[in-house]
Amino acid sequence: MEKKRILTGDRPTGRLHIGHYFGSLKNRVKMQNEGIYDPFILIADVQALTDNFNNPEKVRKNVREVAMDYLSVGIDPEKTTIYIQSLVPETAELTVFYANLVTIARLERNPTVKTEIAQKRDIFGESVTYGFLGYPVSQAADITAFNGELVPVGEDQLPLIEQCREIVRKFNSIYGEVLKEPEAVLSNTKRIKGLDGNEKMGKSLGNAIYLSDPEDEVNRKVMSAVTDPNRIKKDDLGNPDICMVYYYHKLFSTDEECKTVCSECKEGKRGCVACKKQLAQNINKELNPIREKRKYYEEHPEIVDKILKEGTAKAREEAKRTMKKVKKAMMLDYFED
Ligand code: TRP
Ligand code: SF4
16 A cells, blocks of 8 residues: 655754644654654755744754754654755745745735734734745645645644645646645644743743753753742642643653642642652653653764755655656646657
């Protein structure tokens, strides 16, 4: 049976944190190991530049950081193709062709883009760039260049896949059935809140634990987590449901530990400091093997580069094949026989 092509990716604007871990990385490793998929992961440096065009150093540096994060959580380059977006220029070329098939009004109505533009007022002010407004078009190129069939996404990214499907249908109706319409797979993973209780975990919010954080950093961050504000003394009765420490216990501690945390907290038999220490310990236990693998890649950057080069070369071959079909369909195959 033909293996199903999966496409996923991340913008390399920072190292990956435990929000990414629970939100997508674990799922990618799981799917990779099921043996029925052919996963491609793109490090979306071109897309990262759409809102970081004034900070190329940041994007450049984080391409390798993100690659090391992938490898350290168990993305296996033997099973998953990892590639750098900008080194597959066919996707940029496709983006230009697709741009004719999308209206500006449609892009402006895309809920994902709309939300992001609102969040990025500091970068764009009142008027967004052409590049950022159009990133769903470029993402459609990323997916279709590799005949992506399945795109695992969080709920917030669904409109991007819908837009891609519209582009594919339009392309195929004008130029012939060339492109594959991808399907979004809603991963049953969850969005993880930040240590401060914010819905989003992120660098700018200072509320994230990174996969590459050393132990003492994790300890320090956990100590700063927001707990039940009504608990001042140890024997105050607590409400774990409004405590971020309990929230994270549910991700990193055993069911039994969680039960104990919950009942002791409610009965006022548990100190918050001890509770945090236990959590930090469990997080560190989970992160230790990841740190160890990461250390290996940090010490061997040439291996990381080799993996990226080989993945990119393989991806490019595939994108070239698609490009050939696209150009033929669009009557742009001038000197082909
Ligand atoms: N939009 C994704 C993000 O915000 C990155 C991305 C770019 C992507 N192209 C893609 C994801 C294609 C899946 C498929 O991180
Ligand atoms: Fe939160 Fe634990 Fe303190 Fe209860 S005891 S408020 S769960 S940190």
